[in-house]
Amino acid sequence: MNQHPVTARQVGLCACHTCGLLSKWKRDHAGLTCPRCSSHLHLRKPDSIARMWAFLIASYLLFLPANLLPIMHTNSLFGAQSDTIMSGIVYLWVSGSWHLAMVVFIASILVPSAKLLALTFLAVSVQKRSQWDPIQRTNLYRIVELVGRWSMLDIFVVSVLVALVQLQSLATIRAGHGAVAFGAVVVLTMFAAMEFDPRLIWDPQDDPR
Amino acid sequence: MGLSTLIACHECDLLQRRVPLANAGVARCRRCDAVLYRGSSSEDSDRALAYTLGGLILFLIANAYPIVALELQANRQAASLYDTVHALWVDGREDVSLLVAFTTLVTPALEISLLLYLLIPLRFGRTPSETVAVLRFLQRVKPWSMMEVFLLGILVSLVKLEHLAHVEPGIALWAFGALIPVLIAAAGAFNPDDIWAKIDHVA
Ligand SMILES: [Zn+2]
């Protein structure tokens, strides 16, 4: 058994991002396409980190309005009320559904902020060519990919409430600007995670400069 | 050297030799534990087809009937999936409306119909003409199908409304609940590597 792990790139091979087929990589061929599925071939996702930063910065900018602006306005006989994500969680908590309050807290607050921090950490560590525990960092990336979608939860809650609570004079619920910002954060962080190429985590130890 | 006997891990680029697998086997990367490929059996695509057809029926039911109804002082309001998208649109939240439509209606509908486009001809031993484009598209669109998150969203909103009014789960809610495990089973049985391999043989 060979002691040193051999990567596809070290032996001049390139795996297709779409179908996994290995092709010989030619340095001067910029527009190389996969012979099987005709996807563009790249050794690594192109401009991965730069694009990731663009999405991350946009997410950070929208993160505050997403959490501070109301995601929902309620008008009822008892008066008007505006809810942010956090006040919605508090409402669930005090009305006795503490387990659902936890679920929404995890999906809407914990996951998005942890995801932003995790992606930032991955981008920085790859940029600094860190060799710190690649397995742990790969696992971190997998968790981010797995849980990110669950942040859409509050958007869906608001949309169901808006559709249901249209009881003419009794009560109406409308979506607020916070919902737009929050939806944008979820989508942007998903794009950021998709741009990340986990092979960059392993490159510094495989090809030390 | 035959390149087809080798595989590069898509998460760490480690080059490894392909080994034949038993039916339910999974090959994982020696270094980072990523799933490299799965063992295939001839029944896989039959099972995938059966689950996807079941998913199609459940999806149609989930869209045709109301998800929940709300009753408050002789006022009754029922909402289907389409109603939620529509209510956001007329409320002036076109952006959120499109996001909800895209993740709960358009993407799942595309996923189900494109899987059927691939699986039905394969059942009869033919490879559909747009196979490559469809496989590429399915891979891209997959993360945006969020029906399981939507189901949890319905449940949370039901609990929120429980204190205010009488809520009544509709047929579509049960259909949604059944649809999610069926679609997961379909995705589990569907093995794109098999189809890529078929394309290799044709070419
Ligand atoms: Zn390819």
Ligand SMILES: [Zn+2]
């Ligand atoms: Zn690997």
